[in-house]
Amino acid sequence: AQSVSQHNHHVILSEAASLELGCNYSYGGTVNLFWYVQYPGQHLQLLLKYFSGDPLVKGIKGFEAEFIKSKFSFNLRKPSVQWSDTAEYFCAVNRISGTYKYIFGTGTRLKVLA
């Protein structure tokens, strides 16, 4: 069955710490990969996306993610987090053809301590 796994449900970091959130997917065929973020009181919004080409993609606010096809992974990273990065982060995948439904992970709640 198609699925997306986010291993860390809750993460607490101090400001300036480095961040890596794991995402693994199980989805046949060629896929598109996304990270969405939901800041407190706000709507879900796109953080970054990968379709093809360079497997290291950069998004907004200093975030980046690396697609490792052999590991079916798309981990999110940031070298130095800020208090304003406190949010819930969702990994998502869909296929490039056929049905375009998105499969989302369960989310990771990140709290950054000032």
Add this chain to the structure above:
Amino acid sequence: GAGVSQSPSNKVTEKGKDVELRCDPISGHTALYWYRQRLGQGLEFLIYFQGNSAPDKSGLPSDRFSAERTGESVSTLTIQRTQQEDSAVYLCASSLDTSGGRHEQFFGPGTRLTVL
């Protein structure tokens, strides 16, 4: 409009009643998606529309759930004979289209449904 809007923002209903949830996508967006988010869980795909057609309804949990879209604009998600397990936040998103699945989805604020 400026973004995706959903109404109502909150809905409390009694078990067995029918509810209708509305989504107004961004103007010009031909693709529209419905998701359900139960407490502490991720987003569960329900259905998506390309124009007024629904190519994939595979996420609808039961035949009590239905959705329609008219005029390539507003969409309504209807839940008949609501059950307590239907309590969740229902999210709507729209995107320019579905070509290659590459367009960013823009999400609405959600409708929080509570079934007593």
